[in-house]
Amino acid sequence: MSKKLPSTPMLDELEKGPWPSFVTGLKRLANTEGKPHGDIMKGLLGQLEHSYQTRKGYWKGGTVGVFGYGAGVIARFSEVASQYPESSEFHTLRIMPAPGFFYDTKTLRQMCDIWEEHGSGLIALHGQSGDIMFQGCRTDQVQPAWDKLNEMGFDMGGAGAGVRTAASCVGPARCEQACYDTLAAHRAIINDFTDDIHRPSLPYKMKFKFSGCANDCANATQRADVAILGTWKDEMQVNQTEVQAKVKQLGRKEFINQVIRMCPTQALGLNDDDTLDVDNKSCVRCMHCINVCTKALKPGKERGICILVGGKRTLKVGDLMGTVVVPFMKLESEEDFEKLVELAHNMLDFFADNALEHERTGEMIERIGLANYLEGLGLALDINMISQPRTNSYVRTDGWDEEVRKWNDAKSSAAE
Amino acid sequence: MSKKLPSTPMLDELEKGPWPSFVTGLKRLANTEGKPHGDIMKGLLGQLEHSYQTRKGYWKGGTVGVFGYGAGVIARFSEVASQYPESSEFHTLRIMPAPGFFYDTKTLRQMCDIWEEHGSGLIALHGQSGDIMFQGCRTDQVQPAWDKLNEMGFDMGGAGAGVRTAASCVGPARCEQACYDTLAAHRAIINDFTDDIHRPSLPYKMKFKFSGCANDCANATQRADVAILGTWKDEMQVNQTEVQAKVKQLGRKEFINQVIRMCPTQALGLNDDDTLDVDNKSCVRCMHCINVCTKALKPGKERGICILVGGKRTLKVGDLMGTVVVPFMKLESEEDFEKLVELAHNMLDFFADNALEHERTGEMIERIGLANYLEGLGLALDINMISQPRTNSYVRTDGWDEEVRKWNDAKSSAAE
Amino acid sequence: MSELRRPNETGVPDSKQFMHPALVRNYGKWAFHDRPRPGVLRHVSDTGEAVFTVKGGTQRQMDIFTIRTLCDIADKFCDGHLRFTTRSSAEFMTTDETKVKPLIEALEAAGFPVGGTGNSVGFISHTQGWLHCDIPGTDASGVVKALMDELVDEFKNEEMPNRVKITTSCCQINCGGQGDIAINVQHTKPPVINHALVAGVCERPAVIARCPVAAIRPALVDGKPSLEVDEKKCVCCGACYPPCPPMQINDPVHSKIAVWVGGKHSSTRSKPMFHKLVAAGLPNNAPRWPEVAEVVKKILATYKADARPWERMGEWIERIGWPRFFEMTELPFTKYHVDTWRGGRSNLNASAHLHF
Amino acid sequence: MSELRRPNETGVPDSKQFMHPALVRNYGKWAFHDRPRPGVLRHVSDTGEAVFTVKGGTQRQMDIFTIRTLCDIADKFCDGHLRFTTRSSAEFMTTDETKVKPLIEALEAAGFPVGGTGNSVGFISHTQGWLHCDIPGTDASGVVKALMDELVDEFKNEEMPNRVKITTSCCQINCGGQGDIAINVQHTKPPVINHALVAGVCERPAVIARCPVAAIRPALVDGKPSLEVDEKKCVCCGACYPPCPPMQINDPVHSKIAVWVGGKHSSTRSKPMFHKLVAAGLPNNAPRWPEVAEVVKKILATYKADARPWERMGEWIERIGWPRFFEMTELPFTKYHVDTWRGGRSNLNASAHLHF
Numbered sequence A, B: 001m002s003k004k005l006p007s008t009p010m011l012d013e014l015e016k017g018p019w020p021s022f023v024t025g026l027k028r029l030a031n032t033e034g035k036p037h038g039d040i041m042k043g044l045l046g047q048l049e050h051s052y053q054t055r056k057g058y059w060k061g062g063t064v065g066v067f068g069y070g071a072g073v074i075a076r077f078s079e080v081a082s083q084y085p086e087s088s089e090f091h092t093l094r095i096m097p098a099p100g101f102f103y104d105t106k107t108l109r110q111m112c113d114i115w116e117e118h119g120s121g122l123i124a125l126h127g128q129s130g131d132i133m134f135q136g137c138r139t140d141q142v143q144p145a146w147d148k149l150n151e152m153g154f155d156m157g158g159a160g161a162g163v164r165t166a167a168s169c170v171g172p173a174r175c176e177q178a179c180y181d182t183l184a185a186h187r188a189i190i191n192d193f194t195d196d197i198h199r200p201s202l203p204y205k206m207k208f209k210f211s212g213c214a215n216d217c218a219n220a221t222q223r224a225d226v227a228i229l230g231t232w233k234d235e236m237q238v239n240q241t242e243v244q245a246k247v248k249q250l251g252r253k254e255f256i257n258q259v260i261r262m263c264p265t266q267a268l269g270l271n272d273d274d275t276l277d278v279d280n281k282s283c284v285r286c287m288h289c290i291n292v293c294t295k296a297l298k299p300g301k302e303r304g305i306c307i308l309v310g311g312k313r314t315l316k317v318g319d320l321m322g323t324v325v326v327p328f329m330k331l332e333s334e335e336d337f338e339k340l341v342e343l344a345h346n347m348l349d350f351f352a353d354n355a356l357e358h359e360r361t362g363e364m365i366e367r368i369g370l371a372n373y374l375e376g377l378g379l380a381l382d383i384n385m386i387s388q389p390r391t392n393s394y395v396r397t398d399g400w401d402e403e404v405r406k407w408n409d410a411k412s413s414a415a416e
Numbered sequence C, D: 001m002s003e004l005r006r007p008n009e010t011g012v013p014d015s016k017q018f019m020h021p022a023l024v025r026n027y028g029k030w031a032f033h034d035r036p037r038p039g040v041l042r043h044v045s046d047t048g049e050a051v052f053t054v055k056g057g058t059q060r061q062m063d064i065f066t067i068r069t070l071c072d073i074a075d076k077f078c079d080g081h082l083r084f085t086t087r088s089s090a091e092f093m094t095t096d097e098t099k100v101k102p103l104i105e106a107l108e109a110a111g112f113p114v115g116g117t118g119n120s121v122g123f124i125s126h127t128q129g130w131l132h133c134d135i136p137g138t139d140a141s142g143v144v145k146a147l148m149d150e151l152v153d154e155f156k157n158e159e160m161p162n163r164v165k166i167t168t169s170c171c172q173i174n175c176g177g178q179g180d181i182a183i184n185v186q187h188t189k190p191p192v193i194n195h196a197l198v199a200g201v202c203e204r205p206a207v208i209a210r211c212p213v214a215a216i217r218p219a220l221v222d223g224k225p226s227l228e229v230d231e232k233k234c235v236c237c238g239a240c241y242p243p244c245p246p247m248q249i250n251d252p253v254h255s256k257i258a259v260w261v262g263g264k265h266s267s268t269r270s271k272p273m274f275h276k277l278v279a280a281g282l283p284n285n286a287p288r289w290p291e292v293a294e295v296v297k298k299i300l301a302t303y304k305a306d307a308r309p310w311e312r313m314g315e316w317i318e319r320i321g322w323p324r325f326f327e328m329t330e331l332p333f334t335k336y337h338v339d340t341w342r343g344g345r346s347n348l349n350a351s352a353h354l355h356f
């Protein structure tokens, strides 16, 4: 009854070699009888082989959605549908996993079953933004597949000019470096933004990412409009006995090379008794020494988050890194979390009101100036926001005294 | 006969305190009877006090020169000449000293005598560009003063849109760090450019500065369009016995702090026997460790210059540092010097042909791109010219293969 | 047609319900970790309890059979729990040290290489390519598979100076982001405009606004409204293509592959860095991109041999200097490496710091 | 009138004719140096010969009597030779160690402080000011004298972490250049145009071209060609004033003094750095500028107490961080400190590196 597997000499080359082969997976799906994905995948393999042969892609976009939402399905229609009609519609459903990408096998198997029934059987774990991508769905199957996934307790991810699916590092679930609860923060923010995820109406996309420390395992700094990173304010915790053990283990010269010499701000000295001399005022919380000496060193106890805003890829202006707009904020109590969510909303509103069409937050700030952004958000100017003060005199400073007054007021009210 | 010393209550405040007072000097000149500077300086003190009282300057420019030259005299006419007629004309003659600012007292005394006769008696040693500034001359005395100074063997310095007076560090005359003969290079270049100094006809000014090493005691990097700095190519010279002595002197921890930890590229390691482990491939010839250990360390033996182009102050674009256009060039033989002078001429010609009105070399390069500048000068592209390759993909690279060929050709011809 | 169901707008579920119970127990209480062997982490909590994590590489774009196999393994060794990393590796957690070895064997028997921890080469971050995207110049899955085949030993062992994060991207938009090594499509010719289609599908002002160098102008072609590109200005970025498919930027020959190095998101030691162009003009040589693999392997081998412990790719190069990087990797250096974009002057060497 | 004399276009003379013979003898042969005491250098050559240099501070703008006094000293102790440094200090060289002490005494007796070597505060680089320039907002000689009076002990001793290079500039053109501390005029109001004069003296297109923010437009005022300034755009830089004196930028009240720190030309350790704004709005308070002196002294005292050996001002601040610099110096931080000029974004903190 069913179609023949197309000849795929080029793709077959990708079945060789030790790494798990997606081609083998596609063929496995194509070769399965009695499921819709058998035919879909035969078509898909044909079109993909055609791409390999001609070195061109053959998908075009379109609009496909689910009832009640304005985004979350990436529609794909084939430009070579006449040759490969079985995969002429090959849409992706973006579904948000639990923060930190945790699963039990029951959940995963259930997802597989749904996708076996309604889709191509191909699932990407995960997309670069953090979605589960159910890839390859006919238009008429989108709604039923979605209904079942939604019933399981999962919701649609972002696409288009709205808030996007977030990502977070494993955080306190399995990492001693986590300075705040990445998973809880992720959930608090995203679940307060479902409307902006599902009904995008911003000038352009907006991404949040959550990393528990400066190691940034969630790639937040450059890949999120709003990056929330863990840090600490007091002194790092030092176990000098473990330091001495580490010096012994590496040898003195190597310890100097790998720890003392690599600290970016020369905050570390090695005492003659092989204990560590930490200048916490110079330390920039970069994590390096802590990474090397996992047993001897730890972040301090006064922990919280810093927020960087404006990271993005390259379009129009070149890549941008996020830059600091909140150097430190506690994130422990419920009120702390509420404050964070409120701040995120202010960021979104300001972005919605002030960004130009197809302009990301970082570009907007570059255009209007950081000071105006902070003022718009009611955030206090802080010296940690700059890497250095201005290096040129091209600025009109006749409001100097007024600004000095503001600074002094802020300082004295902080001291109270 | 002569005028009364004006009352200068504000200036008098500057006679107090331990540092030598220019006001006392001005008064000394004003109080001297029988010399032209007596009256000139009374007027000058009056006008200067007026400036202090009103917080405004009262000089305007104009055109005054010497026969045969188009620049070198900075003309100053007073806007308050009616009140202070004696100093109504107060021009400055810029005269170039010997490279390195060397004098014998005979020469200096002779200069003083000339200026006593023809000028105000005020001499600045030296201007920021490196000139002897004979300050305060009536228009009719400019030519006679100049004639005598010129007869002494000194020549006029630069002003306006031409080549400017150069400056060089003391170099091999009294510094062990000098990697080339700064004084000879200074003289070779400047004396080949006298026409461009004296008859300025460039789009804007052009400055050369000469420092014998990366310490840059002549401030070349930012304050010269063409900065010539000494460096070396082979391994630095290490006297391990002196290293050990230095470790003993400072103490181990302090030696690590001041030497090992401060090397910008982590090129140094301290061996367990207190000798130094130098990774010359990582060393960037920054001079730091050599500065600290003057007896133990020295630049290598294969010495020469690197050339940075484009330094300038702030106008229009903000300050620019010079950037490398020649990473290394020997400067020993006569041919080496000729090559350097020729290169300097090419730089000038390219600048004259390509810069816009009132555009410095650095701004021009920023506008046209470094690659075009190098091509215009026939200089080979070198990786030391960049701090890092491009970080964005906005470039049309269809000439890639051709450029690769050029690079490979250059490499293989260098290897021959 | 039956009535449509309203969505439950629930957002993301709570992770704890899916987490291995030992992680829930020790949530936020971790004391330190070490790595008993490549591919295995041991996290010890303040309570003394230890959790072992075994990490297996996947192909990310997985068929349901593959996912079910992973589930079988998790059921057998990990009480039915697993997670995925931000780089699509599967992590299996257990408190029982004796299960580690059989778990590794089970994964490898099922074809999942165990590794990717510590100073290894992690799985390559993945984009869509010809499989799904509407604008790709190459295939992400194919490039990743071809490269991982070559790099599998570096995944399985921890022999690099520090973690190596590789990314691929099938167009210059670069959904893969910054990486120690980034392998991205680089177009080398301006788009060829299909004038017949412009009028129909293209919102012209939007496309014109998208161009970073203002190279696109409205034009009348054969009496119909279309666009034209100033080929002198065009930087071949392809940004006009997504909003206007008739701006055909993809080309089987002229869409090349470029390799970038030294990107980094972490603020560890150095501040985060953008990746830098090192090689371009590599052919888009499906199905196995041998020229790309060769460059990547050369860079990795050089880094491995020369960098010091804990130096990320970009940090290593900053120390040894770009001249030495190009010398050791034998890559050619061209004028295209010199930054010409806004503020590019800041990538020139404004110092007497020189590497010889 | 007598015939005019043609110049001898000789360029710069050979330095060796003026040099102390010991320098000529050991030219290029120096082995090392040290500093027996502040203000004194000892350079030893490969031949073993030692030359002692004693360094004295001057006022730069010297009357001939002062210069003759320097000559007298050079004649007495140094065989009639002396030189000036790139910072206008006078250097006296001798091979005779026994002359060092009397030489120092002679200099100090004549009013020239001895010092300025090594890790001291050197003489302040000097510009023209009201004494001679046609565009100054303040007086350079006065500011320098007032400050050196305050800093003379730091000139005479070597108690700073590293050399301190201070510069002053009497307008924003800043002929004094970059410095560890730079004290520069900063205008705070747009120029007031004297329309009556524009038509007569001003080449209008040239002035318009000079403005960095294109704030100047041609205008007709009272029927005569003049200029107008867009006060919203104007950054009060004063660049229009030299080519067009009717653009009156100088103001007794609104031309203020700003203090900048952390500039450096040397490539020693760190790459050369631009100085950074730290204080502005200081009154142009002639004749002794006490408010400026206070800020400068506070910065120096903080640097002296906190920086480590060999750290230049800018390097010290990079290590301890700007937050701590402002905290310790008690200087206020304002939105004006945040760079808004081209590429200013690169001065924002694009990392999780934080100082607390």
Ligand code: SRM
Pocket (backbone or CB within 6 Å): A061, A074, A092, A094, A126, A127, A128, A129, A130, A131, A132, A157, A165, A205, A207, A222, A223, A224, A311, A312, A313, A314, A315, A360, C126, C127, C128, C132, C133, C134, C135, C173, C174, C175, C176, C177, C242
């Ligand atoms: C699916 C995914 C790649 C993947 O295989 O993982 C992806 C795929 C696309 N990205 Fe992306 N991006 C994906 C993560 C990213 C990331 C990484 C991240 O989020 O951490 C980035 C860089 C970070 C950033 O946001 O800047 C990224 C930067 C872009 C951009 C450039 C934005 C810019 O300002 O420069 C575009 C272009 C656009 O938005 O117009 C883009 C556009 C696209 C489009 C929609 C192309 C288009 O215009 O049609 C792609 C749809 C492909 C498809 O068929 O599904 N994608 N994209 C990732 C989303 C999966 C998920 O939801 O989990």
Ligand code: SRM
Pocket (backbone or CB within 6 Å): B061, B074, B092, B094, B126, B127, B128, B129, B130, B131, B132, B157, B165, B205, B207, B222, B223, B224, B311, B312, B313, B314, B315, B316, B360, D126, D127, D128, D132, D133, D134, D135, D173, D174, D175, D176, D177, D242
């Ligand atoms: C005299 C001197 C200051 C001093 O007291 O030492 C000086 C004085 C003037 N400088 Fe300067 N500059 C002097 C060294 C410098 C330096 C330092 C250097 O050369 O190392 C710089 C910074 C480096 C540079 O070249 O960029 C400097 C950057 C400027 C600029 C800004 C150029 C720019 O591109 O940003 C101008 C404005 C201009 O050229 O239009 C300028 C213009 C002026 C003018 C001509 C102002 C004017 O437009 O009328 C001043 C004449 C004052 C006078 O009455 O004598 N002066 N000027 C220095 C020259 C003395 C000498 O010949 O030895």
Ligand code: SRM
Pocket (backbone or CB within 6 Å): A100, A168, A169, A170, A171, A174, A175, A176, A177, A215, A216, A217, A218, A219, A291, A292, C033, C041, C055, C084, C085, C086, C087, C088, C089, C116, C117, C118, C119, C122, C123, C125, C162, C163, C165, C178, C179, C180, C263, C264, C265, C266, C268, C310, C312
């Ligand atoms: C599992 C994972 C987080 C997650 O939620 O999924 C993770 C987990 C850990 N990371 Fe990470 N990182 C993970 C992605 C990342 C990423 C993002 C990425 O891979 O795309 C980064 C930033 C990359 C960048 O800079 O562009 C990242 C930068 C780090 C660093 C900083 C490295 C550096 O020196 O720059 C450390 C510190 C270290 O190596 O000790 C780190 C350390 C760790 C530690 C040791 C933290 C801990 O104490 O548990 C974890 C063990 C990793 C291991 O396998 O050896 N992790 N880590 C991610 C594994 C990805 C993978 O499968 O390969």
Ligand code: SRM
Pocket (backbone or CB within 6 Å): B100, B168, B169, B170, B171, B174, B175, B176, B177, B215, B216, B217, B218, B219, B291, B292, D033, D041, D055, D084, D085, D086, D087, D088, D089, D116, D117, D118, D119, D122, D123, D125, D162, D163, D165, D178, D179, D180, D263, D264, D265, D266, D268, D310, D312
């Ligand atoms: C005499 C002079 C050169 C000249 O031709 O006139 C000079 C002479 C020496 N300099 Fe310098 N420097 C001189 C101006 C400079 C300048 C320019 C300036 O002052 O405007 C700089 C660059 C400033 C900058 O970065 O903006 C300069 C940056 C250095 C450095 C690098 C300091 C650093 O760590 O950044 C050294 C190395 C050191 O300190 O050992 C140095 C070292 C030296 C040594 C030790 C070199 C040697 O081995 O003889 C000399 C002894 C200086 C002393 O007095 O302790 N010299 N030196 C200049 C004295 C100026 C003065 O009177 O104060």
Ligand code: SF4
Pocket (backbone or CB within 6 Å): A169, A170, A171, A172, A175, A176, A177, A178, A179, A211, A212, A213, A214, A215, A216, A217, A218
């Ligand atoms: S970002 Fe920090 S807290 Fe999060 S997983 Fe990585 S090392 Fe742990």
Ligand code: SF4
Pocket (backbone or CB within 6 Å): A262, A263, A264, A265, A266, A267, A268, A278, A282, A283, A284, A285, A286, A287, A288, A289, A290, C269
């Ligand atoms: S965390 Fe980073 S900055 Fe702080 S002491 Fe350790 S290595 Fe240095």
Ligand code: SF4
Pocket (backbone or CB within 6 Å): B169, B170, B171, B172, B175, B176, B177, B178, B179, B211, B212, B213, B214, B215, B216, B217, B218
């Ligand atoms: S620049 Fe170098 S060679 Fe010249 S005086 Fe300074 S330290 Fe000596």
Ligand code: SF4
Pocket (backbone or CB within 6 Å): B262, B263, B264, B265, B266, B267, B268, B278, B282, B283, B284, B285, B286, B287, B288, B289, B290, D269
């Ligand atoms: S000269 Fe500078 S870069 Fe070279 S080893 Fe010494 S401190 Fe390091």
Ligand code: SF4
Pocket (backbone or CB within 6 Å): C127, C128, C129, C133, C134, C135, C136, C137, C140, C169, C170, C171, C172, C173, C174, C175, C176
């Ligand atoms: S990198 Fe480009 S082609 Fe690849 S998925 Fe992203 S947008 Fe599509």
Ligand code: SF4
Pocket (backbone or CB within 6 Å): C190, C191, C210, C211, C212, C213, C214, C215, C216, C229, C233, C234, C235, C236, C237, C238, C239, C240, C241, C247, C249
């Ligand atoms: S490819 Fe890029 S630069 Fe060229 S026209 Fe399109 S958007 Fe503009």
Ligand code: SF4
Pocket (backbone or CB within 6 Å): D127, D128, D129, D133, D134, D135, D136, D137, D140, D169, D170, D171, D172, D173, D174, D175, D176
């Ligand atoms: S800084 Fe300004 S006012 Fe002072 S000398 Fe230079 S140009 Fe004249």
Ligand code: SF4
Pocket (backbone or CB within 6 Å): D190, D191, D210, D211, D212, D213, D214, D215, D216, D229, D233, D234, D235, D236, D237, D238, D239, D240, D241, D247, D249
């Ligand atoms: S002061 Fe500067 S910014 Fe203002 S008008 Fe004049 S040149 Fe333009």
